[in-house]
Amino acid sequence: MSSDAAPAIRTRRTPRLWGFAAFAAVSVVHVAAIALGxxxxxxxxxLLLMPALAVAVLVAxxxxxxxxTESWLxxxxxxxxxxxxAAFFFPGLPELPLMLLCFGLAHLAYIVLFARLPDARRVSPWAAAYALWWIAMLxxxxxxLGSLQIAVAVYGLVLGGTAAMATRGGAVTALGGVFFLASDTILAFRLFLPGVSEALAGPWVMATYTIGQGLLAWGIVRRTR
Incomplete structure (x- = not known):
């Protein structure tokens, strides 16, 4: 390789990373704001988190x-x-059901994405642990859960399905699936278990959520670019 090649590579790679750095910065500010009240x-x-992540994907x-696969992402x-x-985009409508519906559809989009991922590996055998997660959560x-028992059970299958399918994309997306599922698990505890502090759980919900989404997006872009 000639001496002129190295600067060219650095120039090409630099703009691919700044979008994810900006997403990370917004994430840190958001989580810190929750922790500090x-x-x-x-x-x-x-509301800036996902637009920042979309920009990061397009830049990267x-x-x-x-x-x-990029369309699905x-x-x-x-x-x-x-x-x-959900509260901002659908004013006057019940926030929680709409929030869960949107995230359920997002998880289904991830599942389709990983099912269609070119040259993907098989679902990792250790993803069977997500079945144990589902049983333990229920x-x-x-x-x-009251009247929501069946709905939460089905929703849990979708969440675990995303995490399991993410193992097809490699170590980065598999780790992203773990963090995304951790966020949903903490959120479920906050929503349904009595005595779970929202002030304590809130920062962890969003910290794991942003890490999970960021790793999923970066891992997919790395495989498809």
Whole structure:
């Protein structure tokens, strides 16, 4: 390789990373605002998270032919954005069901994405642990779910399905699936288990959520660019 090649490579790679750095910065500000109780900052930064991640994906992919997996990725991010801002985008309607619907659709988009991922590996055998997660979650939450028992059980299958399918994309997306599932698990505890502190759980929900989404997006872009 000639001496002129190294600067060219650095120039090409630099813009691919700054979008994810910007997403990470917004995420840190958002989580810190939750932890510090800065309510004036919490919701605006929450609404910025997924647009920042979408920009990061578009910057990181660079030029080249558009792929179907990238469309599914941006669809999952857009649906997550609607879930994040359910109260803002659907005023006057019940927030929680709409939030869960949007995130359920986002998870389905991720599942389709990983099912269609070119040259993907098989689902990892260790993903069977997610079946144990589903059983354990239902065992803990079932007495507190009331009429939502079946809905939560089905929703849990979708969540576990995303995490399991993410193992097809490699170590980065598999780790992203773990963090995304951790976020949903903490959120479920906060919503349905009595005595779980929202002030304590809130920062962890969003910290694991942003890490999970960021790793999923970056891992997919790395494979498809």
């Amino acid at each position: 800065a309510e004036a900052v919490v919701y605006p930064t929450k 992919r660079g030029r080249g032919p558009w792929r179907a 941006l669809a999952a991010i857009a649906l997550s954005w609607l879930g994040d801002g 065992a803990v939450l079932w007495p507190h």
